[in-house]
Amino acid sequence: MWIIVLGVNQLWLSAAIAICAQVVGIVRVRNISVLANTVVLSVPVFLSMVLVHVPFGQGGWHLALALTLRFTALMSVFLVAATAITVPELVKALYRWPRFAYVVGSAVQMLPQGREALASVRDANKLRGRNTRGPVRSLKYIGLPLITRLLNAGASRAIPLEVAGLDRKGPRTLLVDVREGRVEKLLRWLFPLLAIGVVWWL
Structure with missing residues (x-):
């Protein structure tokens, strides 16, 4: 969604993505916390964009609104994603x-x-x-x-x-592979054969 918003950079698309993200956020968390946080973040941005762009030339309001909606869409998507991703x-x-x-x-x-x-x-x-x-x-x-x-x-x-080995060098995996030695490999084959032999003998 971030790539689409930044790549297309259209006023209507930013507004549509922001609305869709807010609807998903309300349905997911069952409250307006995502909407409230988005408003708290977007209002200062809108005021700063108005102060920067409106006094200079024509189209200042349109530019300020477009930049604010783009920021709102980005923050809406980010906050909705944050509700779906746990820290672990x-x-x-x-x-x-x-x-x-x-x-x-x-x-x-x-x-x-x-x-x-x-x-x-x-x-x-x-x-x-x-x-x-x-x-x-x-x-x-x-x-x-x-x-x-x-x-x-x-x-x-x-x-x-x-x-946990945070300072260890080398690639990380979820589980560290245990190196199998020659004795372990021999026992790994010997024990099943021994178990089959015992069962056969009994």
């Missing part, structure tokens, strides 16, 4: 580039993990009866614990990444 599926699809997969997965998960950590820090302050109002108290009781928790979470992922 995205990282699994990028397994051939492990470092890039880790960076993408960490970036996508950063916001929800930050929200969970922030909620946990706020709950801890409420349980202790602390007043977190004001810049000094909020920095002391919310900001610093939140940063510390996020840094500790990042450091705790270092050992599993090292065990």
Whole structure:
């Protein structure tokens, strides 16, 4: 859809793709979250396009509208795709580039993990009866614990990444092939024959 929108670059096509993507998003998630996020992203773009193109020459409104609709179509398709792709599926699809997969997965998960950590820090302050109002108290009781928790979470992922072989050179596969030695190959043929012989003898 991105290639079609950017390649054809027609006002009617951008509008049609944006509408279709929004309908798919509403049907898929059963709410207007995709539409709301698209509007939040598109309104500033529209205002900036109006400020840049409208004051200069004729056709400024048409150009501003065309650029905004193109951006809206691109964002609509991206947000609908984001609702259909889970983080594990995205990282699994990028397994051939492990470092890039880790960076993408960490970036996508950063916001929800930050929200969970922030909620946990706020709950801890409420349980202790602390007043977190004001810049000094909020920095002391919310900001610093939140940063510390996020840094500790990042450091705790270092050992599993090292065990998983993130720094190992060479191609990556979903399963690492086990090299079979001569003894293993001999036993692999010997055991079935031995089992058949035992059954035949009994």
